[in-house]
Amino acid sequence: MVAPVTSPSFKANASQALANAQLQSVLSGMREGFAARRREAAGQLPEFEALRDSARDIKHHTLAHLDLYLERYVDTVTASGGQVHFARDAAEARAIITSLCQSLDAKTVTKGKSMIAEEIGLNDHLEQAGIVPVETDLGEYIIQLRHEMPSHIIGPALHLSAKQIEADFRRVHTDLPRDRDLSQPATLLAEARQVLRQRFLAADVGITGANFLIAETGTSVIVTNEGNGDLTQTLPKAHIVLASIEKVVPTLEDCAQLLRVLARSATGQEISVYTTFSTGPRRPDDVDGPGAYHVVLLDNGRSAMLGTSFRDVLSCIRCGACMNHCPIYESIGGHAYGWVYPGPIGAVLTPSLIGVDKAAHLPNASTFCGRCEEVCPVRIPLPKLMRHWREREFERHLTPAATRSGLAFWAFFAKRPRLYRLVTRAAMGMLAYAGRARGRFRRLPFAGGWTEYRDLPAPEGATFQARWRGERGGRA
């Protein structure tokens, strides 16, 4: 079992999101902000496109040699005094982490932002084991108070207004004065800082994700702007890194290449405020730092993905640029996707991780405008991969009967070109005649799904094929 899934009701989720005025007002400001900043950051670095090629090549090389780099990574972590634990699936990862926490007698754990922790539903599991997990990334903290999933991989609470957050803080921080001012984002942040500072100092174990794992040195790398990940991993008795197997890269230099495209693609920053390279536990002459250092490496279907046409998805460095530039995400936000990973990357990753039977709607949630691929720092061909999922969905007979029979009907004609031309010419003629008065149709038999939201323009001339032949004939 993994984090709860509502992807099968994607269509209903999307309708609700479209009708949610508060969400719509938040989303409307979001895309242009992110997109403009990325554009500016990319424009300021002449080598940006070359760095994207370099980043893609590093990921491709590493994935093609993943077994060997993982072996090397385990060796270097062990040599630096850390321990690596392999987890085949979510349940195994949760069990390993829970037993590590129990062996350290942990009452509370602080957590840096980790999409893998969301993927395996770690918090609920820790709570059931009597261990209190505290999210420390501001956005993650807020959605933890609300028992929600992140709506965006780098801005988990961007779907909320300051008013909603104020209400949550008043509901949960009951030991603070009731008449305190929480009317501004700044006062909300100050309160979260004050509350979480105590949690950092009290925690027994700190759990972070990893943006990269470096095979050469056995190093885990986290990137934050808040500094929460660093307080999470520096102060407690033990640091547990939770990461998926594809996060490994060969060298420190390779990591620097990827870091140069990560922040610029994500937030338009030249680099995030804190980039932290952690290698093993506290050394003999250290005066601070965690006494133990564990890495839990999660597979959860990824080793199988390597052998499929979806291998490129494993290049993803989780910057969020694809969702920041997606017209579907901009319209419905992240929660409608119904699981941990939203946006175009979610549309290709989710079916792999939870099954295409549950996530079949997601690869269909695309206009194929191609912007996600245009901005992806590691050049993942997201539209192509969404098409692959659509083909599989059709092959596995998951497509609704009406769609299937419609496609079969069309295929009958498409395979008979002369008949196709004859029928389309006749149909265009009829539609043009029927629509000659208004130039458009407000209702049309068998096209209710289309005409419910917009009119269908009436054809005015010949079919496309006829015109194409005419144009080409004219030029030849």
Added chain:
Amino acid sequence: MSSGRDEILSNIRRSLGVSGREAPRRAAVDERLKRAAPGIVPQRGDVTGTERIALFRRYAEAVQATVALVAGAADVPLAVAAYLRDQNLPATVRMGDDPRLAAMPWQETALAVAVGPSAGGDLNAVSHAYAGVAETGTLVMVSGHANPTTLNFLPDNHVVVLDARDLVGHYEDVWARLRGVEMPRTVNWITGPSRSADIERTLLLGAHGPRRLHVVVIAGPSAPLTSA
């Protein structure tokens, strides 16, 4: 969990259609790890001397760090005291036992200096940077008793001393320097003070780490000194 390890590695090998014993694959990996090739390195870091300091400063200030230049190490304590006074902050600092910091004339100031890691009760910390990277105005800190990691994150105000001789153009120059020694437990790249934009995308400083980041660059006697 060796069974998990074996199963995952053999799954990967099945997917890749390899056994793991192929000599060319192993050689490719060994070679890549040994060469540690730099890849694409932005030209903008290819500057030296005062230009490099200026580039560092430009990018650090663009993300709300403040930068002051002094001629020599002996001028650092006065610069730190002046900064705290200008910001209306108490004249107390905590630092590690870095010999470069210990050799500075703190007694010439009215600053109360505490030494050791932070337990969370300190307003101001002073650290000595391992290096600076001009490319993005980034400070590079390494863990250890000389400059405890807690000082980078717990205090409200962080003053970092950077010797211009440790200022390099690119990230790769730092790796080249570190490769000769044991990889420190923690290497912190710090670029500006802590921030968050998680509430309605409003950018706010001082999320969990320091609210202010001030860099004192020891620029050398020949460098043109400018105030922040």
